[in-house]
Amino acid sequence: MSFETKIRKLAKLNYWQNIYSASKKCSGIQLFENNFNYSGLQTRFLYWLSVYDMLFSELATHEDKLLTFEVLDDNDRTDAYLIYRNKKHDFLWKKHREDEQQSQMKASRKKNFKNPGKETSINIDLRKEE
Amino acid sequence: MDEKQGINEVLTELMKDEINPELIQNNKIHFRVSDDIYRVRMPNQKENSNATGYKNKTYIRLIQEDNTLTIKQLKKILKEKKDIDIDDLDKKASELEKEMTQVYLTLAKKKTSEKSSITKLKSKLETIRDKRLVIILEKAEFLSPAIENQAQDEYYRFLTAMCTDKLIDKKNDKWEQVWISFNKYEQDDSKLPYLSLGRMTELVYGA
Numbered sequence: 001m002s003f004e005t006k007i008r009k010l011a012k013l014n015y016w017q018n019i020y021s022a023s024k025k026c027s028g029i030q031l032f033e034n035n036f037n038y039s040g041l042q043t044r045f046l047y048w049l050s051v052y053d054m055l056f057s058e059l060a061t062h063e064d065k066l067l068t069f070e071v072l073d074d075n076d077r078t079d080a081y082l083i084y085r086n087k088k089h090d091f092l093w094k095k096h097r098e099d100e101q102q103s104q105m106k107a108s109r110k111k112n113f114k115n116p117g118k119e120t121s122i123n124i125d126l127r128k129e130e
Numbered sequence: 131m132d133e134k135q136g137i138n139e140v141l142t143e144l145m146k147d148e149i150n151p152e153l154i155q156n157n158k159i160h161f162r163v164s165d166d167i168y169r170v171r172m173p174n175q176k177e178n179s180n181a182t183g184y185k186n187k188t189y190i191r192l193i194q195e196d197n198t199l200t201i202k203q204l205k206k207i208l209k210e211k212k213d214i215d216i217d218d219l220d221k222k223a224s225e226l227e228k229e230m231t232q233v234y235l236t237l238a239k240k241k242t243s244e245k246s247s248i249t250k251l252k253s254k255l256e257t258i259r260d261k262r263l264v265i266i267l268e269k270a271e272f273l274s275p276a277i278e279n280q281a282q283d284e285y286y287r288f289l290t291a292m293c294t295d296k297l298i299d300k301k302n303d304k305w306e307q308v309w310i311s312f313n314k315y316e317q318d319d320s321k322l323p324y325l326s327l328g329r330m331t332e333l334v335y336g337a
Contacts, residue, residue: 066239
């Protein structure tokens with residue numbers, strides 16, 4: 001079993017997930033014996049703790065039908081879901097920006113039609129010169 | 131010790147199937163060789179700076195020697211004399227990564243009930259991953275004689291020599307540095323230097 005697999009297995013455990021959640025709320029809770037000079041293993045572990053924390057919360061809120069306990073139980077399927085999730089978020093973000101741009105353009109067109117700029121008044125004397 | 135036997139022992143040791151929380155609870159990795167317990171620990175600032183100094187010294191020494199090559203020069207020679215194109219290997223690896231992404235995207239949409247297609251996709255991933263690994267290892271082997279890589283290897287060997295401790299008093303948790311100098315580390319022909327180096331790269335790289 002590779003170190004990455006071992007670390008992911010540990011990061012998924014309830015024990016570590018609970019400690020991680022608690023440490024986010026309470027600064028007194030320390031995850032490791034050292035709180036500086038983290039090893040590469042610890043950095044990878046922190047990364048997977050946060051990824052699984054996010055996935056478990058999304059699972060609890062039924063955010064996506066494709067995310068299930070079985071998916072989280074299998075590293076390949078979890079990786080697949082993370083790639084799919086990123087693509088989906090990129091797509092949604094792009095779509096959101098396009099929609100926003102379109103609605104801004106529509107709004108400005110409407111405004112121009114109804115109220116074309118600021119009103120200015122000039123007094124012109126149209127009386128015939130005597 | 132027979133070198134091949136030594137390497138096999140090291141690999142067996144490294145592949146041991148253990149899930150140990152000790153792996154992450156501090157910035158050290160413990161391991162056992164025969165009846166003795168050892169650990170590699172993260173280097174402190176001074177050790178890191180000494181190792182960087184040693185790496186730079188190695189780089190400067192090698193660059194002045196005859197018959198040494200930088201990565202750029204080695205790539206050029208491999209292409210011209212042996213028809214080995216490193217950039218092409220990189221391109222192949224990145225194509226395989228793209229292929230993997232497509233398989234992952236198909237896998238992501240599978241329901242748990244679709245067991246046979248999940249198994250097929252997973253084995254396809256494994257095949258692509260293996261192909262990519264072969265390319266990466268091939269590239270690493272071709273470029274290993276380059277000055278930059280030799281200097282980097284020396285950096286890790288230096289750190290290993292400085293940061294490997296042996297447990298000498300279990301009751302009082304007393305540890306002692308295994309090699310008092312880098313010279314002593316280089317002179318040690320047991321499997322311990324290989325094992326420690328493997329553990330050190332795992333500790334620092336995290337994989």
